[in-house]
Amino acid sequence: NQAKYRADYTPPAFLIPTTNLEVKLDPEQTQVKASLVVEKNGVHNNSLELDAEVEKVVQIEIDGEGLSPDEFVYENGKLTINRAFEKAQVVIVSEINPKANTALEGLYLSAGAYCTQCEAEGFRRISPFLDRPDVLSIYTVTIIADEEQYPHILANGNLIAKQKDHKTGLTSVTWNDPFPKPSYLFAMVAGNFDLLKDTYTTISGREVSLEIYVDKGNLHLSDHAMESLKKSMQWDEAKYGLEYDLDTYMIVAVDFFNMGAMENKGLNIFNSKYVLADEKTATDTDYHGVESVIAHEYFHNWTGNRVTCRDWFQLSLKEGLTVFRDQQFSADMGNPVLERISHARVMRTMQFAEDAGPMSHPIRPDKVIEMNNFYTVTVYDKGAEVIRMMHSLLGESGFRKGMDLYFKRHDGQAVTCDDFVSAMADANNKDLSKFSRWYSQSGTPELTIQETKTGSVYTVEFSQRIYGRDDAYKALTIPVKYEVLNKHTGQQVERGVFVLEEHKGKLEIKTDQDVVTVLFEDFSSPVKVKRSLPLSDIKLIINNASDAFCRWDMLQTLWQMVAKEGKADGEAGRTLVNCLIDIVLKQELDPAIRAELLTIPSFQSLAEAFDEINVDAILKTRTLIPSLVTEQTQQAIRNELAEMGPVNNDYNKENVAQRSLKASLLNLLSFSDGEEVKSILRSVYDNAPNMTERVSALNASLNLGDALVQDLLNQMHKSFSQQPLVFDKICQIAASYNGDEVYQMMEYWASQEEFDPSNPNRIRSLYGAFVMRNPAQFHALSGKGYLFLERLLTDVDAKNPQLAARLIDPLLSYQRYDEQRVALMKGVLLRLSSTELSKDLYEKVHSALA
Ligand code: B3K
Numbered sequence: 120n121q122a123k124y125r126a127d128y129t130p131p132a133f134l135i136p137t138t139n140l141e142v143k144l145d146p147e148q149t150q151v152k153a154s155l156v157v158e159k160n161g162v163h164n165n166s167l168e169l170d171a172e173v174e175k176v177v178q179i180e181i182d183g184e185g186l187s188p189d190e191f192v193y194e195n196g197k198l199t200i201n202r203a204f205e206k207a208q209v210v211i212v213s214e215i216n217p218k219a220n221t222a223l224e225g226l227y228l229s230a231g232a233y234c235t236q237c238e239a240e241g242f243r244r245i246s247p248f249l250d251r252p253d254v255l256s257i258y259t260v261t262i263i264a265d266e267e268q269y270p271h272i273l274a275n276g277n278l279i280a281k282q283k284d285h286k287t288g289l290t291s292v293t294w295n296d297p298f299p300k301p302s303y304l305f306a307m308v309a310g311n312f313d314l315l316k317d318t319y320t321t322i323s324g325r326e327v328s329l330e331i332y333v334d335k336g337n338l339h340l341s342d343h344a345m346e347s348l349k350k351s352m353q354w355d356e357a358k359y360g361l362e363y364d365l366d367t368y369m370i371v372a373v374d375f376f377n378m379g380a381m382e383n384k385g386l387n388i389f390n391s392k393y394v395l396a397d398e399k400t401a402t403d404t405d406y407h408g409v410e411s412v413i414a415h416e417y418f419h420n421w422t423g424n425r426v427t428c429r430d431w432f433q434l435s436l437k438e439g440l441t442v443f444r445d446q447q448f449s450a451d452m453g454n455p456v457l458e459r460i461s462h463a464r465v466m467r468t469m470q471f472a473e474d475a476g477p478m479s480h481p482i483r484p485d486k487v488i489e490m491n492n493f494y495t496v497t498v499y500d501k502g503a504e505v506i507r508m509m510h511s512l513l514g515e516s517g518f519r520k521g522m523d524l525y526f527k528r529h530d531g532q533a534v535t536c537d538d539f540v541s542a543m544a545d546a547n548n549k550d551l552s553k554f555s556r557w558y559s560q561s562g563t564p565e566l567t568i569q570e571t572k573t574g575s576v577y578t579v580e581f582s583q584r585i586y587g588r589d590d591a592y593k594a595l596t597i598p599v600k601y602e603v604l605n606k607h608t609g610q611q612v613e614r615g616v617f618v619l620e621e622h623k624g625k626l627e628i629k630t631d632q633d634v635v636t637v638l639f640e641d642f643s644s645p646v647k648v649k650r651s652l653p654l655s656d657i658k659l660i661i662n663n664a665s666d667a668f669c670r671w672d673m674l675q676t677l678w679q680m681v682a683k684e685g686k687a688d689g690e691a692g693r694t695l696v697n698c699l700i701d702i703v704l705k706q707e708l709d710p711a712i713r714a715e716l717l718t719i720p721s722f723q724s725l726a727e728a729f730d731e732i733n734v735d736a737i738l739k740t741r742t743l744i745p746s747l748v749t750e751q752t753q754q755a756i757r758n759e760l761a762e763m764g765p766v767n768n769d770y771n772k773e774n775v776a777q778r779s780l781k782a783s784l785l786n787l788l789s790f791s792d793g794e795e796v797k798s799i800l801r802s803v804y805d806n807a808p809n810m811t812e813r814v815s816a817l818n819a820s821l822n823l824g825d826a827l828v829q830d831l832l833n834q835m836h837k838s839f840s841q842q843p844l845v846f847d848k849i850c851q852i853a854a855s856y857n858g859d860e861v862y863q864m865m866e867y868w869a870s871q872e873e874f875d876p877s878n879p880n881r882i883r884s885l886y887g888a889f890v891m892r893n894p895a896q897f898h899a900l901s902g903k904g905y906l907f908l909e910r911l912l913t914d915v916d917a918k919n920p921q922l923a924a925r926l927i928d929p930l931l932s933y934q935r936y937d938e939q940r941v942a943l944m945k946g947v948l949l950r951l952s953s954t955e956l957s958k959d960l961y962e963k964v965h966s967a968l969a
Pocket residue numbers: 238239378380381382415416419438491494
């Protein structure tokens with residue numbers, strides 16, 4: 120388990136300008152013949168050393184001559200060829216076993232269909248190769264299979280030949296991808312699908328065939344994905360002048376997939392969760408997920424595929440940028456404020472926690488053991504925040520100039536994050552050298568804010584640091600979008616952007632009024648803010664800030680203050696309850712924002728406020744506050760729900776807002792007791808015209824004991840049997856139940872026919888939800904929750920290391936809990952560390968114990 124370092128990068132010793140693959144598909148003995156043109160890169164005498172993790176190397180030929188066994192060595196993931204050449208045709212025949220591939224990396228079987236996942240280093244499990252992103256090759260791929268069983272045989276690029284061999288009865292299909300690409304973008308698929316076809320005419324008038332392949336019987340669930348694809352193509356042309364470049368764009372939805380989706384050139388492979396949707400089976404959140412993941416993978420065609428990464432340490436080059444682009448797209452398609460709220464939530468709960476824990480790394484990591492462990496919220500989401508700050512500093516048109524220059528310089532290349540920043544800097548004649556520290560420094564900056572008023576000068580002083588890192592910490596460039604409000608009237612006095620560039624800085628405002636500032640509008644920087652505002656100012660901001668994000672944000676601050684006070688009847692608690700009551704009663708507020716304001720913050724987001732996480736205080740706050748609010752508003756809530764009536768099923772901004780408001784109100788209502796609430800929830804469930812409302816009723820019912828929730832879950836199971844994506848929702852809700860019964864409930868759902876433990880979606884839905892969405896049970900002082908995870912990890916790691924490595928994350932923050940929980944969690948880590956672990960889990964467990 121050797122670490123690799125960014126500083127050790129060297130260019131490849133050989134290049135592979137063309138790659139021909141011939142793949143004879145067989146569940147247990149697939150034969151792959153790779154014919155590679157290999158040439159030396161520079162002058163040297165090194166042997167050709169290929170990355171290889173195939174079952175068996177059968178034969179090697181160089182320029183038509185077979186190698187004898189003493190001319191090559193295959194061990195420890197490397198195939199070394201000891202015959203010198205400048206340029207040669209290298210043929211390697213190897214064998215692999217897709218059926219035994221439970222890690223879902225390389226070529227594997229997903230419910231009977233062959234598919235691949237090569238990023239980051241999966242291609243070497245298909246064929247020996249220079250499996251690194253800076254080796255770009257033109258691929259021609261021939262796949263041989265039984266067409267009756269696999270009518271759809273696909274690979275990247277264009278179909279160039281198809282032939283049936285009448286002797287064997289097998290069909291061979293050949294694809295060519297004219298764009299040179301790294302091996303991680305290779306893909307092939309063979310299966311029996313339903314196909315949804317459409318076309319898109321690009322801005323320059325080329326017609327592109329759009330094809331979505333789904334499991335038989337799922338055609339009616341693919342329309343939203345197709346619409347999302349067309350919107351993405353159109354958006355990228357309008358916003359960035361980027362056009363699609365092949366004649367066909369294919370998306371294949373598979374059930375067995377380790378993550379969301381994969382941007383393979385011209386042949387995206389998707390987790391079916393991010394393709395299939397109709398209103399009966401998918402929630403608004405699912406619709407949003409489909410739209411944004413389709414967009415994300417499509418946008419990769421330029422940011423990732425046309426311009427790719429030089430090495431994996433540069434992953435944020437494509438991921439941070441593509442997340443930023445998909446965020447811009449979602450904001451344009453829907454509600455920009457809601458988008459920012461959800462990004463801030465991800466940053467504050469998941470990313471800040473990661474950055475404060477043992478796996479903390481800069482958005483451009485320096486050291487990696489298992490690359491799959493670095494597809495993180497830091498690389499993706501903090502990476503996107505860093506791009507967003509550049510966007511703020513350069514402005515919309517400056518940013519576009521930078522993007523244009525980036526493509527002009529680097530189309531067809533494998534480049535670094537520095538190349539991206541240079542393009543931005545050069546296009547705008549700006550020095551971004553200080554800014555680029557965001558790429559090399561890990562951790563979340565803590566901003567201390569102090570406000571003073573002398574005469575008619577109002578001063579806001581900022582200072583940045585990371586606790587415990589004072590000597591090493593380099594000042595980062597931090598854009599602060601702000602608004603100054605009159606303390607008494609709430610009127611705007613001034614609005615602007617202040618850029619903090621040193622450890623300390625001052626914003627000075629000339630005014631005779633009594634004022635308060637609203638800071639970090641639109642979550643303008645990914646930082647923690649340390650500021651003690653009087654409750655009266657907090658209230659003023661919640662009611663008057665122009666930026667709805669900040670109104671929401673201040674309310675979150677108030678929730679955190681209450682959690683830290685540990686009681687609901689203190690001053691902060693009373694203020695919070697009153698604010699929430701106001702919001703319940705203020706029906707004229709924008710429904711989308713009102714729904715967010717009435718959402719109870721997650722355990723993780725309240726935990727963010729603590730140095731030592733007080734589990735009980737957080738759990739108490741999350742139930743006491745809503746109980747106090749509903750005590751005084753339940754009649755109003757009931758009336759409003761009754762008046763709201765049915766919402767039209769279509770997926771659009773207005774309807775989504777109405778449904779999410781309904782969900783927040785129902786959830787609040789579930790904190791008042793009485794049989795009446797149960798019957799309201801039951802009737803919402805029974806009369807729900809769509810999945811969103813059914814799930815709202817179910818989520819709310821979680822607060823009312825197990826009888827109702829179990830009853831509704833069984834009802835759902837009956838109406839949607841054999842529908843895995845609905846089954847996942849059932850699992851998620853069951854695993855979130857707060858009570859010791861949750862273990863029986865999980866056992867029950869895991870024993871159902873739909874629950875296939877080798878499918879990552881099932882594991883994530885049932886056990887992932889338990890770990891992430893059930894803090895009371897997971898963190899129970901008995902240690903039962905932790906032990907449950909320990910057993911699960913041991914089981915899962917043996918089959919699917921990537922999946923196991925994701926499930927362990929909540930344990931990595933163990934040092935932030937109280938003494939008893941630290942001991943329990945650490946015990947789990949210690950026991951795990953003494954067993955044989957995958958590279959993935961090894962890296963995380965050992966860094967946590969270091
Ligand atoms: N690039 C892929 C992620 C690959 C993860 C490998 N463990 C999906 C995406 O970010 O679009």
